[in-house]
Amino acid sequence: MVVLIVALCACTTQHEPLNFENSPSTTTAQSSFGTESTVSLPPNISVDASTEQVPGDVVTQLRRDFAENQTYLKQCLLAPKLCDVTRITAPHSPWRSELTQIVHDYSVAHIRSLKDSGVVLVRIDTLNIVDTESAIINACTYDSMVLVDAGATDSTSDDIIFNDAVASYLSQWKLKLDKGKWKWFSWTSSKTKFNVDQCGFIKP
Secondary structure (H helix, E strand, C coil): CCHHHCCCCCHHHCCCCCCCCCCCEEEEEECCCCCEEEEEECCCCEEEECCCCCCHHHHHHHHHHHHHHHHHHHHHHHCHHHCCHHHCECCCCHHHHHHHHHHHHHHHHCEEECCCCCCEEEEEEEEEEEECCEEEEEEEEEECCCEEECCCCCCHHHCEEEECCCEEEEEEEEEEEECCEEEEEEEEEEEEEECCCCCCCCCC
């Protein structure tokens, strides 16, 4: 499912109802698509900061917003035409421009994720509070969701597999605080592996 989503984190490699593994704490995110996703937030995150001390609530909010962004991104892939990229991307950011183009292209081509076709598991490995409005998160992602060409009808009977690759990859997300919410500014991916879970997730 890579290709268009390599731009999108390797489509088959990145979207969510975020399932952060091995974590006791959870949060529920409600999207405008009418679906609810439960996301596990991993404990023992490595936190670095340029400031001497970072309040715990700042770290908690950053982790929560990152999870909610991932959840909403998955919904965007399920229904590109309903996606509001401003909800999860920072203004005037490279990621807003890129995601806007991807959502447009998917909408025009009737490309979307196939519901219940796989999973997207994301683990935060390190979290760095750069300053009061900037942060960096390094994560590992496993993506087995399938992209289909849904055609012009609502029926799934004529869906054609567009991308069903399974991949895992390391990524770095830069986030900016926008009106009280952490949103994605940009991302880069590295060490992508196909048909291999380099993150070591326990599959649901």
